[in-house]
Amino acid sequence: LYAGVSIGLLVLFVGISWICLGIKRRQYTKLKEKYFKENGGLLLLQQLASHAGTVDTTKIFSTEELEKATNSYHESRILGEGGYGTVYKGILPDDKVVAIKKSKGGAPTQSDQFVNEVIVLSQINHRNVVKLLGCCLETEVPLLVYEFITHGTLYEHIHYKRSSLSFELRMKIAVETAEALAYLHSSTSNPIIHRDVKAENILLDDAYTAKVSDFGASRLVPSGQTEIQTLVLGTFGYLDPEYLQSNQVPEYLQSNQLTEKSDVYSFGVVLVELLTSKVALSKDRCLTSIFISSMDEDCLNQILDDDIVNEGNIETGKNVASPFGFSCNPNGHYRPTRKQTMYLHLIKKL
Structure with a gap:
């Protein structure tokens, strides 16, 4: 008798468990369907x-x-x-x-x-x-x-594995990054503004080929437009000063205009990183400001990385510094655009 009761209770327990499991599965399936529809x-x-x-x-x-x-x-x-x-x-x-x-x-x-x-x-x-x-x-x-890109980020190679990136290799990475951004800005059906160009978002494969990544903050520019309004997102040190400042004025004055020149500025910061091996922002000191001041005072030698830019390539380093400086000019009006063939100009310089 007791054995029969025990078996009956076991069957009942198993049956209830299966019913509960079935209900949970149906709820999970409905939740997935809900998210699928909500996410488009x-x-x-x-x-x-x-x-x-x-x-x-x-x-x-x-x-x-x-x-x-x-x-x-x-x-x-x-x-x-x-x-x-x-x-x-x-x-x-x-x-x-x-x-x-x-x-x-x-x-x-x-x-x-x-x-x-x-x-x-x-x-x-x-x-x-x-x-x-x-x-x-x-x-x-x-x-x-x-x-999947195998060889890590450009940031890691500049700041933690410096010996693996020669001057020539850094310039190759600069050219490839420029070509990628030029493609995004002008060769797609709708221009794409990356919005968070930085050394951490440039990956390298086994052949040290540059791969621009992380489009989580990127925005499409509607057909026929050259700029879009948006909340300020990005990484300090790489953010376009004009775009950043537009979010620091009273709301009724904000324009928050995002253009391809915002990517150009961030690209310029990466280029300066490649030449100096210094981080974009350190103790509230902006690398681009230091770089531009060094250019104006004709003392670039003091900021360039001696291990990368030396007697053998100093003239080449100075030649490529000019478009770098223009790219990260705080005033967007003076930054080149794709229409002014900035990327091609850079490639020719290299």
Whole structure:
């Protein structure tokens, strides 16, 4: 009798557990469907269908796929962390290694804008821009999946592995970064302003080829426009002073105009970093201000990195310093644009 009761209770317990598990699964599925719709999943599917043949490499991943790829986002898989979120190393079932960006929670996603950016970034095909492979929309904040770049960030190589970057190699990286930005500004269907160009967002592969990455803050410029209004985002030390100051005046006077010249300024800061091996901002001292002052006073030798710029290449170093200085001029009016072939001018100088 007791055995029969025990078996009955066990069957009842198992049955209730299965029912609870089924309810949780259905709730989880509904939650994923809710996030997918809120993040613009239906619109993205529609856009992908209309762009068939041009964005066929873009994939919509499931939460389960990316959890498995990252070992449930284990801390050992973290590649880097920043203001916009955490990047994990992922391994897909076909053994393809990818970088998965998990953004920090915050303001609700503007699904139309997000989908538009995914479509445009998916169509970017440039050897010096990290390729977007796909996304996952079944989470509260969308996840982005990029190609994996093996050799770390330019920042790490400048400030922690200096011996690996010769003057010639640094100039090669400068040219490749310039070509990537010129492409984003002028060669896509809608110009893309990166908005957070910095040494940490330039990756290097095994051949030290530069790859511009992290488009979490980037914005598309609508067709026919040259600037857009937006909140000030970016990294201090690299931020366009005019763009930054526009957010420090009374609200009714704010313009917050973001243009390609904002990227040009940030690019100029990276170039100065390459020549000096100094950080962009240190104890409230701005590297660009020091660099421009050194140019004006004709004492560049005092700020250039002696281990990189020496007697053998000092003249070349001084020749490339001029466009660098123009690029990071605090006054955007004096900064060159793509129309003035600043990037081509730089390449010719190198």
